[in-house]
Amino acid sequence: MNKTLLTFILAGTLSVSNVVAEQSSKQGGELKVLITYYSRTGNTERVVNDVAKLLNADTEKLVDKKSRKGILGFIFGGRDAVSKNKTVLAPVTKDAGNYDIIILGTPIWAGNMPPALRTYVESTKGKFKNVAYIITSGSSTPEKIVADLDTIAGKKAVEFLWFDHATLMNKEQYNKKIIAFTEQLKKIGK
Numbered sequence: 768m769n770k771t772l773l774t775f776i777l778a779g780t781l782s783v784s785n786v787v788a789e790q791s792s793k794q795g796g797e798l799k800v801l802i803t804y805y806s807r808t809g810n811t812e813r814v815v816n817d818v819a820k821l822l823n824a825d826t827e828k829l830v831d832k833k834s835r836k837g838i839l840g841f842i843f844g845g846r847d848a849v850s851k852n853k854t855v856l857a858p859v860t861k862d863a864g865n866y867d868i869i870i871l872g873t874p875i876w877a878g879n880m881p882p883a884l885r886t887y888v889e890s891t892k893g894k895f896k897n898v899a900y901i902i903t904s905g906s907s908t909p910e911k912i913v914a915d916l917d918t919i920a921g922k923k924a925v926e927f928l929w930f931d932h933a934t935l936m937n938k939e940q941y942n943k944k945i946i947a948f949t950e951q952l953k954k955i956g957k
């Protein structure tokens with residue numbers, strides 16, 4: 768068999784087995800979960816990645832086309848969040864309508880959600896079947912942002928997970944909360 772043909776057949780076999788693996792991981796009653804999140808400094812992203820592993824979830828990171836870097840990014844980010852301003856996002860790659868649960872991951876900015884998350888939720892909410900939230904903050908508690916998200920998503924969250932900086936640093940509490948959250952979500956649809 769010539770070398771090019773052999774390479775072609777091997778590549779075909781590998782890509783088919785990848786597809787089978789992907790499909791089978793979502794079968795057997797397992798919920799399809801998408802975590803769409805915004806993270807400026809990595810705290811929310813860390814939680815998102817750990818939850819995604821436990822739920823076998825897909826993830827989508829929102830990219831704000833407006834720079835939020837540095838002190839000016841902080842100041843104007845806070846102002847935009849308080850003013851409920853929207854922003855321009857890079858195109859998303861996953862269709863929220865294909866998932867049983869959308870988990871929205873967000874930091875708290877000046878008591879509100881950042882423009883990137885607001886923009887995504889307002890433009891995509893019609894596709895959400897169930898919503899849950901992952902929220903991180905320095906110390907602010909999550910009640911207000913949970914209520915705001917419920918309002919703009921048009922649904923009450925089935926669960927939410929919140930970390931302040933102190934709990935993010937405490938490995939034992941961190942793991943306990945992540946496991947409790949993912950176990951609750953696994954019960955949905957059973």
Ligand SMILES: Cc1cc2nc3c(=O)[nH]c(=O)nc-3n(C[C@H](O)[C@H](O)[C@H](O)COP(=O)(O)O)c2cc1C
Nearest residue numbers: 806807808809810811874875877878904905906907
């Ligand atoms: C513009 C801005 C405003 C913030 N406002 C608050 C706030 O009101 N309350 C609070 O507890 N933390 C506030 N924080 C801290 C972040 O919520 C916290 O560090 C969060 O974990 C950051 O998540 P990230 O690393 O995923 O971006 C603010 C951070 C930024 C950048």
